[in-house]
Amino acid sequence: MIDRSSEREGSTHFGYSEVPLSEKQGLVDDVFHKVARRYDIMNDLMSGGMHRLWKDSFVGKVNARGRRDFRHLDVAGGTGDIAFRIAAAAAHDAEIIVLDINGEMLEVGKDRAKERGLSGVEFVQANAESLPFPDAHFDSYTIAFGIRNVPRIEVALSEAHRVLKPGGRFLCLEFSHVAVPGLDKLYEAYSFNVIPTIGKFVAGDSEPYRYLVESIRKFPSAEEFER
Numbered sequence: 001m002i003d004r005s006s007e008r009e010g011s012t013h014f015g016y017s018e019v020p021l022s023e024k025q026g027l028v029d030d031v032f033h034k035v036a037r038r039y040d041i042m043n044d045l046m047s048g049g050m051h052r053l054w055k056d057s058f059v060g061k062v063n064a065r066g067r068r069d070f071r072h073l074d075v076a077g078g079t080g081d082i083a084f085r086i087a088a089a090a091a092h093d094a095e096i097i098v099l100d101i102n103g104e105m106l107e108v109g110k111d112r113a114k115e116r117g118l119s120g121v122e123f124v125q126a127n128a129e130s131l132p133f134p135d136a137h138f139d140s141y142t143i144a145f146g147i148r149n150v151p152r153i154e155v156a157l158s159e160a161h162r163v164l165k166p167g168g169r170f171l172c173l174e175f176s177h178v179a180v181p182g183l184d185k186l187y188e189a190y191s192f193n194v195i196p197t198i199g200k201f202v203a204g205d206s207e208p209y210r211y212l213v214e215s216i217r218k219f220p221s222a223e224e225f226e227r
Helices: 021-047 050-060 081-089 103-116 153-163 183-203 207-218 222-226
Strands: 011-014 017-020 071-075 095-100 121-125 138-144 164-173
Touching (some): 021 207, 050 138, 081 121, 081 138, 153 164, 183 207
Parallel strands (some): 071 095
16 A cells, blocks of 8 residues: 555655655756756666667557547656657657656757757646646657656646546556566665666766665555556
């Protein structure tokens, strides 16, 4: 069972720390301001390139290929990794929006879109907990490696439900707990010792990556999150 008593009392988790609910978003923003320009490189290093395969499989479930009048919202997708894949599969008239609360991440995405000559992807700075879109507007909604950073997850999920059309598709890609005995200990050692060290070397700061590792540990299991 997920313990939400701290959220009801006005506080929540920021990694392993307990912080006022009103402060978490600012702390998360600071993390991603620090890592924005090295975010995708670090994903390659941390996952051994596996995140690319995960994202390819994830995007395949959106079922965007060839659909006319298709509308898609990618939340917490500032650098465009998910949206660009969907744009490549969708029809030319598709409406594809990347939404992120962090302006620095969005700037990285805009730069990458220009490099690729993509003009059909729109970038919007806004909060996942208060989406600036009408009800029943999108055919699909994705959020990859972002939901665990949202201060009020249930509010963000409610907003996702609101903006999706009846029968629309919600897809969430997120790290979770390793359930294989032995591998869990190996993964924990790698996460807490190797990843912050890589972050220090590549991005010049280990603390943002320590938070990201801790945030995975605090996130509920897949089964709990699904409920």
